[in-house]
Amino acid sequence: MDKIKCFLLDMDGTVHLSGKAFSGAADAVARMRKQGRVFFVTNSTLYSRKQQADKLVKMGIPCTADEVYTSAIATRDLLNREHKGKTVYVLGTEILKTELRDGGIKVVGNNPDLVVVSFDNKLNFENLTKTCDFIRAGIPFLATHPDFNYPILGGYWPDCGATLALIKSCTGKDPFVVCGKPFEPLGQGVRNLVGCEAREVAMFGDRLLTDIPLAKNNGFVAVLVLTGESTLKDHEKSKIKADIILPSVAEWDSISQSSRKS
Numbered sequence: 001m002d003k004i005k006c007f008l009l010d011m012d013g014t015v016h017l018s019g020k021a022f023s024g025a026a027d028a029v030a031r032m033r034k035q036g037r038v039f040f041v042t043n044s045t046l047y048s049r050k051q052q053a054d055k056l057v058k059m060g061i062p063c064t065a066d067e068v069y070t071s072a073i074a075t076r077d078l079l080n081r082e083h084k085g086k087t088v089y090v091l092g093t094e095i096l097k098t099e100l101r102d103g104g105i106k107v108v109g110n111n112p113d114l115v116v117v118s119f120d121n122k123l124n125f126e127n128l129t130k131t132c133d134f135i136r137a138g139i140p141f142l143a144t145h146p147d148f149n150y151p152i153l154g155g156y157w158p159d160c161g162a163t164l165a166l167i168k169s170c171t172g173k174d175p176f177v178v179c180g181k182p183f184e185p186l187g188q189g190v191r192n193l194v195g196c197e198a199r200e201v202a203m204f205g206d207r208l209l210t211d212i213p214l215a216k217n218n219g220f221v222a223v224l225v226l227t228g229e230s231t232l233k234d235h236e237k238s239k240i241k242a243d244i245i246l247p248s249v250a251e252w253d254s255i256s257q258s259s260r261k262s
Contacts, residue, residue: 004200005035006037007029007201008040008194008203009040010204011044013205013229015059022227028253036200040068040069041186043145043146045071049068053065069189073103074144075096087108088106089108089131091115093122112139113139114142115131117142117143118160119150135167143160143164143179145160145210146178147160147207182210182216186214190214202223203215203220203221203222206228207229224244226248
């Protein structure tokens with residue numbers, strides 16, 4: 001861990017839960033900044049990058065919007081890179097639509113070239129039906145991220161993955177690409193950010209289906225923290241293994257400290 005030059009941190013379930021920082025998280029991030037760069041990487045499309053940064057600042061964790069990379073930004077970057085000029089219909093939050101528009105993507109209500117499916121905390125039957133109708137008609141669709149659950153205090157909200165399962169059951173179709181963790185579009189975006197060798201990057205996250213595979217797929221050190229979705233039993237059953245398991249992000253440097261003492 002003392003060789004790491006860039007720290008990638010998942011947010012919900014890793015650094016905080018529903019806007020409340022985990023004990024010791026702020027101090028841990030401060031120590032990381034003394035050793036290298038820090039970026040916050042999240043699949044959440046509920047908040048913009050600026051809102052995510054402002055939330056962290058309110059928790060006592062200094063952060064700027066440029067230090068946040070979301071699945072919304074990975075989606076925007078992919079659309080600009082591979083589908084320049086195409087119009088999109090979005091099943092998702094108003095924040096996501098704004099992030100896409102701000103990045104030069106034309107969001108429309110009818111006759112789209114593409115459909116973007118994401119988390120939507122105001123999902124309604126009309127928009128869901130419209131989305132399925134577009135997809136049945138042969139309009140290609142992509143998804144921002146694969147997460148089935150969005151962690152909140154006291155439980156979970158159904159996330160984008162749950163919506164994708166519903167769409168699959170209605171249309172028989174899957175997205176042609178998923179942009180968020182652990183898939184290539186977000187991985188490419190993160191690699192463009194870090195500016196160092198893969199083995200000098202550590203990814204901290206609570207999810208075995210997204211955070212740890214992102215690290216493994218890109219050659220980063222994979223650190224599973226047990227403050228969120230995944231448990232030790234989940235890890236034992238998983239085919240994808242973390243390099244390091246910690247009770248919380250607050251204890252990230254305990255391994256290197258123990259090594260130096262020995």
